[in-house]
Amino acid sequence: GAVVSQHPSWVICKSGTSVKIECRSLDFQATTMFWYRQFPKQSLMLMATSNEGSKATYEQGVEKDKFLINHASLTLSTLTVTSAHPEDSSFYICSAIGTRISYEQYFGPGTRLTVT
Amino acid sequence: AQRVTQPEKLLSVFKGAPVELKCNYSYSGSPELFWYVQYSRQRLQLLLRHISRESIKGFTADLNKGETSFHLKKPFAQEEDSAMYYCALGAASGSRLTFGEGTQLTVNP
Numbered sequence: 001g002a003v004v005s006q007h008p009s010w011v012i013c014k015s016g017t018s019v020k021i022e023c024r025s026l027d028f029q030a031t032t033m034f035w036y037r038q039f040p041k042q043s044l045m046l047m048a049t050s051n052e053g054s055k056a057t058y059e060q061g062v063e064k065d066k067f068l069i070n071h072a073s074l075t076l077s078t079l080t081v082t083s084a085h086p087e088d089s090s091f092y093i094c095s096a097i098g099t100r101i102s103y104e105q106y107f108g109p110g111t112r113l114t115v116t
Numbered sequence: 117a118q119r120v121t122q123p124e125k126l127l128s129v130f131k132g133a134p135v136e137l138k139c140n141y142s143y144s145g146s147p148e149l150f151w152y153v154q155y156s157r158q159r160l161q162l163l164l165r166h167i168s169r170e171s172i173k174g175f176t177a178d179l180n181k182g183e184t185s186f187h188l189k190k191p192f193a194q195e196e197d198s199a200m201y202y203c204a205l206g207a208a209s210g211s212r213l214t215f216g217e218g219t220q221l222t223v224n225p
Contacts, residue, residue, distance in 0.1 A: 046212055095160075107161065
């Protein structure tokens, strides 16, 4: 149990376009989801915390208007990278916390975004 | 501010040897500490949580508040332990995590 999926697993887009990444909890309800960014051979950096039905809380230095997060249901959160630029190319990972085991974050497999 | 330091980016040991992955943290409150592991081409998964004080896959980790450390240890490393290990700090259950830089462990035959 406690599986988190992400779609797409990889995406290539042109500079200036927007890309939406989905994060789903498949077999549990996720009250909180987190979005991370990971550069090659570097650690995960938290971008934002998303609670169902409320606005996301962004970490310092993360542009809210650039990285739009929506957590409309207990099983789905989306991250939209707006007007993407090559420097947005990265690995984006989501995680979710369920209602039963509140301390454990279950991670998705990640989405590789390449902006050309 | 929360900070996690893993001083070793790479660690290589031989099978059967003891292994210790170091983790130090900085946090003014009462921390919750975790070790996450990422095997090749797999997602990140929880290995240990300091509160549970259990041993998973032969790994243990003890929180030392005096030294602000949470080192991960295993007395006899196995080849299947080769992976990326991340130490993570949370302020409370279910809260945001701050990850260390990670240590790539390689266990040689």
